[in-house]
Amino acid sequence: MTAPQPSPRINPDRLWQSLMDLAAIGATELGGVRRLALTDLDRQGRDLVRAWLHHAGCRILVDAIGNLFAIRPGAREADPVGIGSHIDTQPSGGKFDGNYGVLAGLEVIRALNDAAITTDRPIAVAVWTNEEGSRFTPVMMGSGVYAGAFSLEHCLARTDLEGVSVAQALAQIGYAGSDTAPRFAAFFEPHIEQGPILEAEHITIGAVEGALGQRWFDLELVGQDAHAGPTPLAMRRDALVGAAQVITQVRRIAAQYPHNARGTVGQLLVSPNSRNVIPGRVRLTIDLRNAQADTLAAMVDDIRACISRIAADERLEAHLTEVVHFEPCHFDPHWVSRIEALARAAGQSVRRIASGAGHDAVYVGKTCPAAMIFVPCEGGISHNEIENAEPGHLAAGAQVLLEAVLEAAGRTATPH
Amino acid sequence: MTAPQPSPRINPDRLWQSLMDLAAIGATELGGVRRLALTDLDRQGRDLVRAWLHHAGCRILVDAIGNLFAIRPGAREADPVGIGSHIDTQPSGGKFDGNYGVLAGLEVIRALNDAAITTDRPIAVAVWTNEEGSRFTPVMMGSGVYAGAFSLEHCLARTDLEGVSVAQALAQIGYAGSDTAPRFAAFFEPHIEQGPILEAEHITIGAVEGALGQRWFDLELVGQDAHAGPTPLAMRRDALVGAAQVITQVRRIAAQYPHNARGTVGQLLVSPNSRNVIPGRVRLTIDLRNAQADTLAAMVDDIRACISRIAADERLEAHLTEVVHFEPCHFDPHWVSRIEALARAAGQSVRRIASGAGHDAVYVGKTCPAAMIFVPCEGGISHNEIENAEPGHLAAGAQVLLEAVLEAAGRTATPH
Numbered sequence: 001m002t003a004p005q006p007s008p009r010i011n012p013d014r015l016w017q018s019l020m021d022l023a024a025i026g027a028t029e030l031g032g033v034r035r036l037a038l039t040d041l042d043r044q045g046r047d048l049v050r051a052w053l054h055h056a057g058c059r060i061l062v063d064a065i066g067n068l069f070a071i072r073p074g075a076r077e078a079d080p081v082g083i084g085s086h087i088d089t090q091p092s093g094g095k096f097d098g099n100y101g102v103l104a105g106l107e108v109i110r111a112l113n114d115a116a117i118t119t120d121r122p123i124a125v126a127v128w129t130n131e132e133g134s135r136f137t138p139v140m141m142g143s144g145v146y147a148g149a150f151s152l153e154h155c156l157a158r159t160d161l162e163g164v165s166v167a168q169a170l171a172q173i174g175y176a177g178s179d180t181a182p183r184f185a186a187f188f189e190p191h192i193e194q195g196p197i198l199e200a201e202h203i204t205i206g207a208v209e210g211a212l213g214q215r216w217f218d219l220e221l222v223g224q225d226a227h228a229g230p231t232p233l234a235m236r237r238d239a240l241v242g243a244a245q246v247i248t249q250v251r252r253i254a255a256q257y258p259h260n261a262r263g264t265v266g267q268l269l270v271s272p273n274s275r276n277v278i279p280g281r282v283r284l285t286i287d288l289r290n291a292q293a294d295t296l297a298a299m300v301d302d303i304r305a306c307i308s309r310i311a312a313d314e315r316l317e318a319h320l321t322e323v324v325h326f327e328p329c330h331f332d333p334h335w336v337s338r339i340e341a342l343a344r345a346a347g348q349s350v351r352r353i354a355s356g357a358g359h360d361a362v363y364v365g366k367t368c369p370a371a372m373i374f375v376p377c378e379g380g381i382s383h384n385e386i387e388n389a390e391p392g393h394l395a396a397g398a399q400v401l402l403e404a405v406l407e408a409a410g411r412t413a414t415p416h
Numbered sequence: 417m418t419a420p421q422p423s424p425r426i427n428p429d430r431l432w433q434s435l436m437d438l439a440a441i442g443a444t445e446l447g448g449v450r451r452l453a454l455t456d457l458d459r460q461g462r463d464l465v466r467a468w469l470h471h472a473g474c475r476i477l478v479d480a481i482g483n484l485f486a487i488r489p490g491a492r493e494a495d496p497v498g499i500g501s502h503i504d505t506q507p508s509g510g511k512f513d514g515n516y517g518v519l520a521g522l523e524v525i526r527a528l529n530d531a532a533i534t535t536d537r538p539i540a541v542a543v544w545t546n547e548e549g550s551r552f553t554p555v556m557m558g559s560g561v562y563a564g565a566f567s568l569e570h571c572l573a574r575t576d577l578e579g580v581s582v583a584q585a586l587a588q589i590g591y592a593g594s595d596t597a598p599r600f601a602a603f604f605e606p607h608i609e610q611g612p613i614l615e616a617e618h619i620t621i622g623a624v625e626g627a628l629g630q631r632w633f634d635l636e637l638v639g640q641d642a643h644a645g646p647t648p649l650a651m652r653r654d655a656l657v658g659a660a661q662v663i664t665q666v667r668r669i670a671a672q673y674p675h676n677a678r679g680t681v682g683q684l685l686v687s688p689n690s691r692n693v694i695p696g697r698v699r700l701t702i703d704l705r706n707a708q709a710d711t712l713a714a715m716v717d718d719i720r721a722c723i724s725r726i727a728a729d730e731r732l733e734a735h736l737t738e739v740v741h742f743e744p745c746h747f748d749p750h751w752v753s754r755i756e757a758l759a760r761a762a763g764q765s766v767r768r769i770a771s772g773a774g775h776d777a778v779y780v781g782k783t784c785p786a787a788m789i790f791v792p793c794e795g796g797i798s799h800n801e802i803e804n805a806e807p808g809h810l811a812a813g814a815q816v817l818l819e820a821v822l823e824a825a826g827r828t829a830t831p832h
Contacts, residue, residue: 193646226612230610230613231612245660251660275701380643380646
C-alpha cells in the first residue's frame with residue numbers, strides 16, 4: 001500500500017493569464033480575437049503555445065495537415081492521453097472558443113510539473129488545424145483528417161477566397177509538418193458551452209454526453225413575381241408566404257420532437273425583394289439537429305412532407321437540397337460518467353448536457369474513447385467578440401480535466 | 417333635328433404602330449423599354465410624341481414640372497377634356513404602361529381629324545412627368561404637382577442617385593417650361609390593367625371604379641443572435657420566427673377583409689443571415705390596400721394588434737413605422753357608368769374593376785371628374801420587359817375612350 005498522494009491543483013491565475021496572453025494575438029478593438037486559420041496571426045499564436053509547451057518539457061510534433069502535438073513523456077512508452085482543441089478563431093471571434101481547451105491542456109501539464117508527477121502513460125496536448133472553417137472549408141479540418149473523415153490531399157488542395165491553398169498557407173507559416181500523429185488512449189476536450197443552459201441553471205460543469213446530429217438543407221421556393229396592388233389573393237403564387245409556413249413548421253418540429261431537437265432557419269433571401277412586388281422566389285436554409293439518429297431522420301421526413309404540402313397549397317415549385325449530414329455523436333459512456341463523478345467529488349455543480357455544435361472531439365472520438373467538459377459562457381454567446389467566461393468556471397473545468405487525465409494516464413510516482 | 421352623324425373610328429394599326437415607334441426609344445434586348453424620367457431617352461420620346469401631336473394640329477404647352485399638354489381647339493373657349501398618362505418607364509419596363517394612355521389620346525385626336533369633327537370643348541393630351549418614380553421620388557410627381565399634392569419647389573429640388581436635381585434634369589432635356597397648365601372639364605386615363613383579372617375572365621374593358629387606398633409600413637423585429645446548435649427553443653428570441661407569423665397574418669388579413677383587400681410582404685432582410693445563427697433582427701415591409709378607407713383602417717388596426725401579440729409571445733422588440741398613406745380614390749361615378757355603358761353598346765365585354773396601383777388619374781381626379789379605362793395585359797405582368805398586350809384590346813379601349821371624350825367634349829359639327 002502507498003500513502004495518499006497530494007492532489008495536484010491547477011493554477012487559476014496562470015490559466016487566465018495564458019488565455020489573455022494568447023488573446024493579445026489578433027486582438028480586436030471590441031475585446032475579441034480575429035485569428036483566422038493559417039494566417040500569420042495563427043502562426044504567432046501557434047509559436048507562443050508551442051514555446052510554452054516546449055518550456056513545460058514537451059516534445060513537439062507537427063503532422064502534414066499542421067496539427068500540433070506536444071508530448072509530455074510518461075513512465076512507459078504507450079499511447080498518450082490527449083487533451084486539446086484549436087486556436088484559430090472566427091472573423092469576429094472571442095478569447096475562449098478553442099483556446100480554452102488548448103490552454104487548459106497546457107495548465108494540466110504545468111500543474112503536473114509543479115507537483116513533479118510522472119504519469120504512467122504520456123500526456124499530449126493537441127492543437128487541431130482550422131476548426132472554425134472560416135477561411136478554408138471543411139470545418140474541423142485537422143481533426144477530420146486525423147480521424148480519416150477527409151483525405152489529406154483533398155484538404156491540402158482547398159483554397160481560400162484569394163486562391164491560396166491550405167498546402168501553401170501551411171508552408172508559408174512553417175507548419176507543414178511530416179511527423180506521424182500519435183494515437184490516443186483517451187481524448188478530452190474542455191470547451192465553453194457556446195449555449196445558455198449552464199449559465200441559466202447556475203451549473204459550473206457540463207458532462208457532455210455527445211454532439212447533436214446535424215442535417216442541413218437549402219430550400220428554393222419558386223412562385224411568380226407580380227404587382228402587390230393589382231393581383232388578388234387567389235391569383236398569387238407568393239414564395240414568401242410559402243417560406244413563412246416552412247419557418248413555422250421548422251419551429252413546430254423543433255418544439256415537438258424529443259432528444260434535444262433543434263430547428264433553425266438562419267438564412268433567407270427574397271427575390272426581387274421590392275416593397276410592392278409579390279416575391280416570386282425565396283431561398284432559405286434549414287438546420288435540423290437531434291441527439292438521436294432515428295429521431296433526426298423522422299424530423300427530416302416531417303419537414304419534407306410539410307414542404308411538399310405547402311408547395312402544393314401555394315402553387316410553388318420547391319427544390320430541397322441536403323448540404324450537410326453529420327450523424328449524432330455519443331461520447332464514451334465511461335468517461336462521461338467519470339467526469340460527472342469527478343466534478344461532483346470536487347464539490348462542483350454538474351449536469352449532463354448535449355453539445356449542439358460540432359467539435360474536434362467528435363472526430364477524434366472515432367479513433368479512441370473521447371469526452372468533453374463544458375463550462376458556462378456569458379449569455380451563451382460565442383463566435384462573437386463579446387464572448388466571455390468566468391475565471392472561476394474555467395479553473396473548475398481545468399481541475400476536473402486534470403483529474404480525469406490523471407485517472408486515464410495513471411499515476412506512478414510522487415516526489416520526495 | 418340633325419341627321420345621325422357617322423361615328424368616328426380609331427385606327428388600330430396606326431395606334432399599334434405609334435406604340436411600337438415610341439417603344440424603339442430605349443428598347444431593351446428582351447423586348448422591353450428602359451426610358452427613365454428626364455433622361456435623354458425621355459427627351460427623345462417626348463420630342464417624338466410632341467411632334468406627332470403638333471402635326472395633328474395641337475398647340476403644345478409645357479409647365480414648370482415638365483408636364484406636356486397638347487391642345488386640340490374646340491368650337492368654343494372652355495376647359496378642355498383631358499386624356500393622358502406618362503411615357504417614362506421602369507428600369508426594366510415595358511412598351512405599354514403609360515405609353516398606351518398617351519398614344520390612345522393621340523389616336524383619338526387623329527381619328528377626330530380623319531372624321532373632320534370639331535368638338536365643343538377643346539381636347540388635351542397630357543404627358544405627366546415622372547410617374548414611375550424610379551429615378552426621382554415621389555412617384556406620380558407631375559400629376560401630383562398639378563393637383564397640389566406636392567409643391568413645385570419640393571419636387572424641383574429632388575435629386576437622383578448621382579445628385580442631379582429634377583430642375584437640372586428638366587433644363588438639360590429642354591422641358592423646363594413656363595406655361596400654365598390647363599384645368600380640365602373631365603379627365604380620362606386608359607391603361608393596361610397591370611393585373612390578371614380581365615385576362616382571366618376574358619373581359620376586354622375594365623371600367624375602373626377607383627384606386628385602392630395604400631398603407632405602407634416598415635417593421636423591424638429585434639431578438640437575439642444565438643448559435644443554432646446549442647440554444648434550446650425556450651431560450652431563443654428568433655426574429656425570423658416572429659416575421660413568419662407576421663407574414664402569415666398579413667395574408668390572413670388580405671383573405672378576410674372585403675372591398676378588394678390586399679396584403680403583401682415584399683421585402684425582408686435577415687440579420688446576420690447566417691445558416692447556423694438564430695436571426696436576431698429582421699426588417700420587412702408591409703403593404704396593405706383596400707378600396708374603402710374604413711376597411712383599410714381596420715386592416716391596419718388588425719396587423720398592429722397581431723404584431724404586438726407576436727412580439728410579446730416571441731420576446732421580440734417590434735418597431736413599426738408608416739411610410740406611405742394614400743387614401744382610397746373613387747373615380748367620378750357618372751363617367752364610370754358611362755364607360756361601362758359605352759363599352760357594352762360597342763359590343764365589348766366589360767366589368768367594373770378596382771385599380772390596385774396608383775395612377776396619374778388619381779391625382780388629376782382631385783381637380784376634375786376623372787375615370788380610367790383598363791384593358792388586359794398578358795399574364796397580368798407589367799413593370800417587366802415581357803409586358804405585353806393584344807392590339808385588339810388596345811384598340812377596343814381607345815374606341816371606348818374616343819366615345820367618352822366625344823360625349824364629354826360635345827360634338828358640334830360634321831363635315832359636308
